[in-house]
Amino acid sequence: MKRAYLCLLVSGLTLNAIAQNNQINTTTELNKLCLIQDLPKYWKDTKVKQVSSYDTTGNNDDGFSGKYSFIRKNADSSLVIFEAKGNGVINRIWTPTPNNDMLDFYFGGSAKPNFSIRFSDLFSGKVFPFISPLTGNELGGYFCYFPISFKNGCKIVSRGKKMEFYQIQYRSYPKNYQIRNFSSELNEQEKLVLTTLGDDWNKVAKLNSKPIHTESILTPSKSVTIADINEGGRITGIKLHHADSFRGLNKNVLIKMSWDDEQPAIFMPVADFFGYAFGKESMQSLLLGSADNTNYCYFPMPFTKKAKIELLQLQGTPGTASTPINIEADVYVEDTKYEPSKEGKFYAFWNPDKNTKPETPHLFLEGKGKGHYVGTILQAQGLNPGMTLFFEGDDVTTIDGEMRMHGTGSEDYFNGGWYALLDRWDRKMSLPLHGSLDYSLPYARTGGYRLFISDKMPFEKEIKHTIEHGPEKNNKPGDYTSVAFYYADKSINSNLVLPTEELTKVYIPDTLMVYPQLMQYTIGGAVKIDGNILHATGGGQVKIDLSELPKGHYKLYADMEKSDDGAEITIWQRQKLVSEPISFYTEKRQSFPNSYLCDIDLDDFKNAITLHFKPDDKKSIVNIHRLILVHQKTNQ
Numbered sequence: 001m002k003r004a005y006l007c008l009l010v011s012g013l014t015l016n017a018i019a020q021n022n023q024i025n026t027t028t029e030l031n032k033l034c035l036i037q038d039l040p041k042y043w044k045d046t047k048v049k050q051v052s053s054y055d056t057t058g059n060n061d062d063g064f065s066g067k068y069s070f071i072r073k074n075a076d077s078s079l080v081i082f083e084a085k086g087n088g089v090i091n092r093i094w095t096p097t098p099n100n101d102m103l104d105f106y107f108g109g110s111a112k113p114n115f116s117i118r119f120s121d122l123f124s125g126k127v128f129p130f131i132s133p134l135t136g137n138e139l140g141g142y143f144c145y146f147p148i149s150f151k152n153g154c155k156i157v158s159r160g161k162k163m164e165f166y167q168i169q170y171r172s173y174p175k176n177y178q179i180r181n182f183s184s185e186l187n188e189q190e191k192l193v194l195t196t197l198g199d200d201w202n203k204v205a206k207l208n209s210k211p212i213h214t215e216s217i218l219t220p221s222k223s224v225t226i227a228d229i230n231e232g233g234r235i236t237g238i239k240l241h242h243a244d245s246f247r248g249l250n251k252n253v254l255i256k257m258s259w260d261d262e263q264p265a266i267f268m269p270v271a272d273f274f275g276y277a278f279g280k281e282s283m284q285s286l287l288l289g290s291a292d293n294t295n296y297c298y299f300p301m302p303f304t305k306k307a308k309i310e311l312l313q314l315q316g317t318p319g320t321a322s323t324p325i326n327i328e329a330d331v332y333v334e335d336t337k338y339e340p341s342k343e344g345k346f347y348a349f350w351n352p353d354k355n356t357k358p359e360t361p362h363l364f365l366e367g368k369g370k371g372h373y374v375g376t377i378l379q380a381q382g383l384n385p386g387m388t389l390f391f392e393g394d395d396v397t398t399i400d401g402e403m404r405m406h407g408t409g410s411e412d413y414f415n416g417g418w419y420a421l422l423d424r425w426d427r428k429m430s431l432p433l434h435g436s437l438d439y440s441l442p443y444a445r446t447g448g449y450r451l452f453i454s455d456k457m458p459f460e461k462e463i464k465h466t467i468e469h470g471p472e473k474n475n476k477p478g479d480y481t482s483v484a485f486y487y488a489d490k491s492i493n494s495n496l497v498l499p500t501e502e503l504t505k506v507y508i509p510d511t512l513m514v515y516p517q518l519m520q521y522t523i524g525g526a527v528k529i530d531g532n533i534l535h536a537t538g539g540g541q542v543k544i545d546l547s548e549l550p551k552g553h554y555k556l557y558a559d560m561e562k563s564d565d566g567a568e569i570t571i572w573q574r575q576k577l578v579s580e581p582i583s584f585y586t587e588k589r590q591s592f593p594n595s596y597l598c599d600i601d602l603d604d605f606k607n608a609i610t611l612h613f614k615p616d617d618k619k620s621i622v623n624i625h626r627l628i629l630v631h632q633k634t635n636q
Contacts, residue, residue: 063097092455232335251279352497371463381443393469539614
């Protein structure tokens with residue numbers, strides 16, 4: 001509670017006073033990021049909206065050409081990229097393509113800019129107050145969560161002649177709110193809240209109450225209750241130790257949470273709730289994830305009279321024995337009463353969409369009621385091997401009958417950008433509010449998460465939140481599993497999805513593809529690598545790591561290109577020759593897709609292949625666009 005008191009003292013206002021005075025300014029908005037315990041509280045009189053560069057025709061030009069990346073052009077060719085009437089606050093700006101053009105912010109119909117900054121400096125951390133942890137880039141996307149409040153309208157103009165991808169998210173407020181226009185010259189209170197925000201986030205995990213501690217054995221026939229509370233209050237933390245016990249392709253350990261004898265508020269695999277990626281720990285966000293072999297959750301969970309948290313284990317395939325699991329858990333509870341008129345209870349909707357449908361987007365959440373949306377976890381697996389083109393899909397949010405938000409791509413929704421490029425969206429990476437769960441071209445899968453705190457999405461009557469699979473018309477089939485977190489007076493989902501063995505199993509494709517841009521190489525001899533091209537002078541070897549792939553026997557193919565300088569190679573595993581000589585020579589350059597190379601085995605001792613070049617300075621080029629491995633099933 002000390003962290004909460006610090007924020008309140010810094011602001012000089014209690015939250016009740018803020019609500020009564022309807023004040024919106026830099027301090028109130030930074031406090032929304034600081035006071036995690038207030039996440040269940042409803043926001044009145046506000047709507048969340050977004051302006052973005054999405055292709056309004058439904059195609060995939062979401063910023064590439066810049067055609068949809070402005071509202072209008074001015075006479076001097078500058079671009080109006082954002083315009084809102086009335087009062088509001090911009091709480092998120094994202095782009096994967098920051099440029100050095102100046103942005104001019106106009107508040108209240110001003111004829112001159114009230115504030116100007118280079119677009120890139122919104123994210124660079126070099127210009128105060130746009131600093132870490134509210135700004136930055138890690139996953140190909142550049143993000144800014146510093147609040148920019150405005151009164152009687154806001155317009156943003158780029159002085160450049162082209163803008164590419166961007167999203168600007170904001171909340172609108174009615175006229176009776178007291179709004180103070182943003183100023184980059186922060187007062188002392190604002191500076192203190194901003195500079196202590198990182199420390200406040202670090203204190204989220206320091207729970208003050210004494211936990212309910214449980215140690216037990218979980219089996220299919222014996223569930224384990226880690227909390228059974230019969231008086232009102234709120235859960236402030238859950239720690240489930242031995243996180244590695246819940247790994248695996250069969251996510252058969254479930255977590256079930258219920259408030260006040262309602263239908264389960266949460267019922268799904270432990271792995272999916274805590275942000276595992278395809279059965280393995282991955283997520284380390286501010287409020288949820290796995291760290292130091294412990295699963296943690298710090299979402300506040302208020303309830304009226306009762307709360308119960310159980311762990312269950314699904315029965316395995318008939319004829320197989322399930323392994324008992326040692327459970328050690330801590331649940332932290334405070335006696336702060338639930339206030340139904342002011343806050344919602346915590347819910348999570350689990351949607352295992354094992355085979356997405358053409359022309360139908362994947363559903364994060366849909367339902368009727370009052371509440372606000374606070375988080376998304378998504379595991380996305382393509383059912384066609386190859387590039388992860390399903391992640392071109394846009395998110396769309398309709399609230400109270402109005403389309404409020406339309407995104408520009410799936411990794412964009414998670415504040416990322418440019419999948420399959422080195423040091424962009426190419427691996428797992430966790431930040432406090434967003435991150436990538438995984439990225440694998442061989443498996444054609446990825447995933448991400450995002451917390452909505454200062455940008456949570458209020459709904460008064462209903463919400464529908466979806467994401468496409470594929471660049472156009474949801475045309476890429478996938479296996480999508482998502483978790484949507486929200487607060488409401490009751491569950492808004494009438495159709496509870498019951499976890500089954502089929503729905504909780506991780507899909508493993510039989511055909512796997514390895515692309516050069518993310519291959520792991522080891523070089524022997526005078527070999528140079530330039531994209532798809534391997535160039536060996538006087539012979540040499542290139543070892544390609546395949547340890548990411550499942551064990552088994554494979555037929556190895558390649559999409560390759562032959563030319564008059566093409567080399568001859570052989571393929572080895574360790575010191576064993578596994579192929580006949582393979583020639584990349586032809587008189588005229590030509591593509592040879594899906595060419596059979598050889599059979600290989602992958603196991604604990606052989607998890608790579610090595611290409612041996614025949615010495616020939618004139619014929620020294622190998623051009624491989626991708627490797628294709630087809631798993632061969634063996635008779636048991």
